[in-house]
Amino acid sequence: MAGFYFVGTIIVIKQQLLNRIADKSAVIGIVGLGYVGLPLMLRFAEVGYKVLGFDIDQSKVDALTAGKSYIEHISADSIATALERGFEATTDFSRAPEADTLILCVPTPLNKYREPDLSFVLDTMDSLVPYLREGHLVSLESTTYPGTTDEELLPRMQSRGLNVGTDAFLVFSPEREDPGNPNFTTRTIPKVCGGYSPACQEIGVALYSAVIDKVVPVSSTRAAEMTKLLENIHRAVNIGLVNEMKIVADKMGIDIHEVIRAAATKPFGFVPYYPGPGLGGHCIPIDPFYLTWKAREYGVNTRFIELAGEVNSNMPDWVVAKVAAALNTRKKAINGSRVLVLGIAYKKNVDDMRESPSVFLMEKLRDLGAEVSYSDPHVPVFPKMREHHFELSSVTLDAATIASYDCVLLATDHDKFDYAALKEHAQLIVDSRGKYLEPADHIVKA
Numbered sequence: 001m002a003g004f005y006f007v008g009t010i011i012v013i014k015q016q017l018l019n020r021i022a023d024k025s026a027v028i029g030i031v032g033l034g035y036v037g038l039p040l041m042l043r044f045a046e047v048g049y050k051v052l053g054f055d056i057d058q059s060k061v062d063a064l065t066a067g068k069s070y071i072e073h074i075s076a077d078s079i080a081t082a083l084e085r086g087f088e089a090t091t092d093f094s095r096a097p098e099a100d101t102l103i104l105c106v107p108t109p110l111n112k113y114r115e116p117d118l119s120f121v122l123d124t125m126d127s128l129v130p131y132l133r134e135g136h137l138v139s140l141e142s143t144t145y146p147g148t149t150d151e152e153l154l155p156r157m158q159s160r161g162l163n164v165g166t167d168a169f170l171v172f173s174p175e176r177e178d179p180g181n182p183n184f185t186t187r188t189i190p191k192v193c194g195g196y197s198p199a200c201q202e203i204g205v206a207l208y209s210a211v212i213d214k215v216v217p218v219s220s221t222r223a224a225e226m227t228k229l230l231e232n233i234h235r236a237v238n239i240g241l242v243n244e245m246k247i248v249a250d251k252m253g254i255d256i257h258e259v260i261r262a263a264a265t266k267p268f269g270f271v272p273y274y275p276g277p278g279l280g281g282h283c284i285p286i287d288p289f290y291l292t293w294k295a296r297e298y299g300v301n302t303r304f305i306e307l308a309g310e311v312n313s314n315m316p317d318w319v320v321a322k323v324a325a326a327l328n329t330r331k332k333a334i335n336g337s338r339v340l341v342l343g344i345a346y347k348k349n350v351d352d353m354r355e356s357p358s359v360f361l362m363e364k365l366r367d368l369g370a371e372v373s374y375s376d377p378h379v380p381v382f383p384k385m386r387e388h389h390f391e392l393s394s395v396t397l398d399a400a401t402i403a404s405y406d407c408v409l410l411a412t413d414h415d416k417f418d419y420a421a422l423k424e425h426a427q428l429i430v431d432s433r434g435k436y437l438e439p440a441d442h443i444v445k446a
């Protein structure tokens with residue numbers, strides 16, 4: 001009889017949550033309102049769910065509550081519309097029981113030893129534990145090594161006395177946001193979801209299917225965690241490969257960009273990747289090392305990852321050497337030259353500067369004695385960063401300003417730059433993005 005009652009209770013809790021998701025009465029809690037959490041909030045609000053957003057950063061909560069956005073590609077109008085639909089932002093974690101789901105979208109950086117820093121995930125979970133209740137679904141979206149969800153989140157939920165898989169639920173569902181990419185939205189990017197148990201998976205899939213066109217279930221949280229790492233390692237390794245190919249091609253007097261364009265005409269078996277001044281962003285330079293660290297526990301060395309990391313992190317030095325050589329042909333040294341770095345966001349058409357190779361370029365040039373300025377239409381003032389410091393504002397580009405620099409270094413090829421004007425007025429351009437197709441005496445590819 002007791003067994004029957006127990007099974008019945010499980011079914012009731014699960015079914016109640018499924019019903020609430022289906023009839024949109026579920027309250028969606030999102031923890032961490034950054035590049036990942038904010039678009040997700042907008043999508044749930046758009047579909048008609050009440051969203052309760054949690055963040056520890058009071059300034060973000062205040063901005064959102066006032067209908068303002070702090071991310072360039074997310075409009076204030078969209079925040080205002082979400083507020084009208086019931087969205088609330090708060091720093092008060094004691095409101096967690098009001099939510100049916102707690103979707104964690106907090107940072108997963110590396111520490112100074114380039115090892116996983118799970119402190120944001122663990123701090124978030126520790127703040128939530130006192131408020132976890134029966135019927136909660138916890139979903140981790142932060143990129144991390146396989147095992148994090150089961151090894152770190154599960155015991156914390158259990159410490160609250162919850163029977164995970166029966167009276168509360170746990171999934172890992174990686175985020176695939178590509179900021180600034182106009183071809184995809186949160187709704188149209190398929191979403192992978194793995195649960196701690198089949199019941200967890202069923203609820204996770206139901207939740208995401210309510211807002212995303214295609215949800216891809218996998219058999220476990222570990223498979224979902226590994227899927228995200230495979231995707232990003234695939235990019236890091238291939239970018240490392242093409243960066244190495246660029247160096248070889250350059251030595252041989254071949255334009256790597258011409259070669260990539262030609263190779264990309266092959267209709268099968270080739271995927272184009274593009275070289276650059278290094279690897280940037282919060283994901284690709286960092287995530288692979290989450291696997292490297294975890295693989296050591298199993299006695300495995302991740303040699304591809306290490307090699308790609310080495311090649312990619314050496315690229316700024318290679319580009320600076322190109323600047324030095326280009327100035328040298330004009331009888332100038334880096335020391336004392338005025339160098340304008342174009343584009344300091346980590347990729348084109350975004351304002352995100354995390355791990356941007358441009359910052360490494362600026363530091364290396366400054367250390368060598370250059371007088372460094374920058375221009376970036378997406379970053380009007382050089383932001384406060386933990387490890388990098390420049391008291392600079394973006395230079396407005398006009399003919400006289402462009403001509404006043406000994407060297408213009410194209411680091412990030414934003415669409416907003418006037419490439420024809422730059423070509424016309426610059427004394428010397430070092431192009432690390434292959435933007436200038438036609439050779440010219442004052443353009444050097446790097």
Ligand SMILES: NC(=O)c1ccc[n+]([C@@H]2O[C@H](COP(=O)([O-])OP(=O)(O)OC[C@H]3O[C@@H](n4cnc5c(N)ncnc54)[C@H](O)[C@@H]3O)[C@@H](O)[C@H]2O)c1
Binds near residue numbers: 031055
């Ligand atoms: N940015 C991307 O394009 C992208 C894409 C895919 C995956 N990811 C992954 O998603 C995760 C989040 O990345 P992001 O770019 O959104 O980071 P972000 O820094 O833009 O946002 C994280 C937010 O979490 C908040 N936060 C930090 N600690 C907290 C805590 N203890 N409780 C509540 N909130 C807290 C921060 O104040 C911030 O607003 C990372 O694991 C990242 O690797 C990011």
